Amino acid sequence: MIIDGKLVSEKIRTEISKRVQKLQSQNIVPGLAVIIVGDNPASQSYVRSKQRTCEKLGMYSEQYDLDADVSESELLTLIEKLNNTEKLHGILVQLPLPKHIDESRVIEAIDPRKDVDCFHPLNVGKLTTGVEGFKPCTPAGIIELLAYYEIELEGKEAVVLGRSNIVGKPIALMLLEKNATVTICHSRTKNLETILKRADIIVAAIGKPHFLKADMVKEGAVIIDVGINRIETGLVGDVAFEPVQQKTSYITPVPGGVGPMTITMLMKNTLEACEKIAFDAK
Numbered sequence: 001m002i003i004d005g006k007l008v009s010e011k012i013r014t015e016i017s018k019r020v021q022k023l024q025s026q027n028i029v030p031g032l033a034v035i036i037v038g039d040n041p042a043s044q045s046y047v048r049s050k051q052r053t054c055e056k057l058g059m060y061s062e063q064y065d066l067d068a069d070v071s072e073s074e075l076l077t078l079i080e081k082l083n084n085t086e087k088l089h090g091i092l093v094q095l096p097l098p099k100h101i102d103e104s105r106v107i108e109a110i111d112p113r114k115d116v117d118c119f120h121p122l123n124v125g126k127l128t129t130g131v132e133g134f135k136p137c138t139p140a141g142i143i144e145l146l147a148y149y150e151i152e153l154e155g156k157e158a159v160v161l162g163r164s165n166i167v168g169k170p171i172a173l174m175l176l177e178k179n180a181t182v183t184i185c186h187s188r189t190k191n192l193e194t195i196l197k198r199a200d201i202i203v204a205a206i207g208k209p210h211f212l213k214a215d216m217v218k219e220g221a222v223i224i225d226v227g228i229n230r231i232e233t234g235l236v237g238d239v240a241f242e243p244v245q246q247k248t249s250y251i252t253p254v255p256g257g258v259g260p261m262t263i264t265m266l267m268k269n270t271l272e273a274c275e276k277i278a279f280d281a282k
């Protein structure tokens with residue numbers, strides 16, 4: 001069965017839209033600021049689609065396009081200003097940043113209450129210790145997809161391919177929170193195929209086109225393909241979709257699987273940041 005990320009995403013967006021309207025009736029509009037440094041075309045395209053989605057859902061958005069040679073202190077000053085801007089509830093700095101800027105310092109400068117990407121160490125700490133708070137967008141989208149299709153996680157063997165701070169590590173924590181038995185694999189993992197073959201659920205997030213082949217997966221496994229790789233024929237995931245699909249019970253396509261969920265979860269985090277800031281202030 002193909003997991004339809006567009007469908008699930010639309011359903012969640014309808015819910016978000018209703019909650020936004022409710023806030024609007026109290027003269028509150030969720031606001032998101034997106035900062036982009038340099039002119040990476042992929043980042044520009046992500047940022048445009050984030051803004052379009054904000055508009056569609058009735059949210060306010062601001063975009064800051066900074067030159068690639070902007071200084072770290074200028075960027076930090078801007079973040080400080082946005083932290084103190086009442087109509088903004090979410091602040092997102094599009095990564096990666098140019099080499100001369102310390103990414104950690106920038107992330108730590110964002111008010112944790114406005115850290116809708118969930119990259120701030122305080123929010124990562126909450127995620128790690130199971131305290132309620134923001135969930136990072138792509139992993140949160142994966143959990144929503146699994147929940148929508150009622151895919152059981154408790155006691156299952158889950159293998160996460162990739163250990164990035166954005167996808168691999170947080171999705172491993174979130175699967176653990178759902179009582180899966182989780183193994184994280186990376187470029188130095190030995191006997192990768194043996195580990196993959198025992199998995200009930202595989203989350204592939206390595207950025208290598210068609211890396212996961214049919215002979216690496218168990219019959220009936222659930223495959224979540226996070227990869228977005230641009231090759232000559234277009235966008236493909238980290239999974240060799242056609243052959244792997246024959247063996248799986250559920251699989252996400254690329255595009256149309258995890259991708260649409262990421263922006264939707266960003267909108268949800270922005271909405272929830274707004275609700276929290278607005279109602280905590282009352």
Ligand code: NAP
Binds near residue numbers: 166185206227258
């Ligand atoms: P990343 O930071 O480049 O991390 C890649 C991870 O894959 C690393 O942990 C690396 O291991 C591991 N890896 C690389 N080659 C491997 C191999 N041959 N065997 C096992 N592990 C290997 O990537 P990311 O940011 O997590 O993104 C991964 C993919 O997901 C990319 O295609 C990205 O575009 C996509 N993505 C999609 C969404 C979405 O919304 N759908 C969101 C975020 C990312 P080491 O740590 O040992 O180097």
